Amino acid sequence: MPSLDTETARTRLLDAAEELFYARGIQAVGMDEIRSSAGLPLKRVYALYPAKEHLVEAYLQRRDVRWRGRLAAAVEEVADPRERILAVFDWLGSWFREPGFRGCAWINGFGELGAVSAAMARQARDHKRAFAGYVAGLVAGAGLPAELGPQLVLLAEGAMVTAGILGTDAPAAQARGAAEALLRC
Known part of the structure; x- marks a missing residue:
């Protein structure tokens, strides 16, 4: 060979x-x-x-690029700035329905190793900060108050955790509904 x-x-x-x-x-x-x-x-x-930790870091870095790229590609298909925010939750729903979906890799990894691996904690924090920054950019692009960004991120993160644990895509629609209510305020 x-x-x-x-x-x-x-x-x-x-x-x-x-x-x-x-x-x-x-x-x-x-x-x-x-x-x-x-x-x-x-x-x-x-x-x-x-070392295994190096492989874990490389896996999460590559997954981060792919995950955020897929999310951005789906959101970019939507023209209206407010609807782009809601498209995040639509994309989450499609992700939750993928075969083998097991929740957020960074949340799962942080739960396993965050207390004992500085590299794992850093990877999880970097990913979550990047996601929050992306959502903040969508909020700014829609001309909405900045404080909406962290609230929307919490909805999305809660949907990820709940979908991973319950094995259903329903949390995406529920979080989307809550996001719609926030956008109306």
């Missing part, structure tokens, strides 16, 4: 890590299982990521 170039090996490793970490949790998955799923020698895995 020919040796894979570094980027291909890294992609296979991150794909395997994302699938396993998201489905079962970070602590429940060992490096050997990720290596096996990626089809890479253990030596190659550790050459790419010398």
Whole structure:
């Protein structure tokens, strides 16, 4: 079997890590299982990521770029600035309906490791700050008071947690309804 170039090996490793970490949790998955799923020698895995924590960081960074990109793409399809805010909740609903949805990777990871891993806590905080900044930008773009941003973020975050725990997309519609009420004030 020919040796894979570094980027291909890294992609296979991150794909395997994302699938396993998201489905079962970070602590429940060992490096050997990720290596096996990626089809890479253990030596190659550790050459790419010398510690599991490094792999977790890379997985979350890549997921962050993808997650926020998908959200932004969905919101950008909507022209009206106020409707763009509500499109966040519509997109959350579609995300909640995806096969294998298990809640927010950063909330889950923070719950597992936030107290013992500064890197995990930093990743979760960075992701949540970026999301809050995105929502604040939508609020500003709609000419609405800035204090609405954090309120809308709390609705979205609550919907993520509830959908992950209950396994239903209903919290997205409920949060959207609350967001509509806030926008009318």
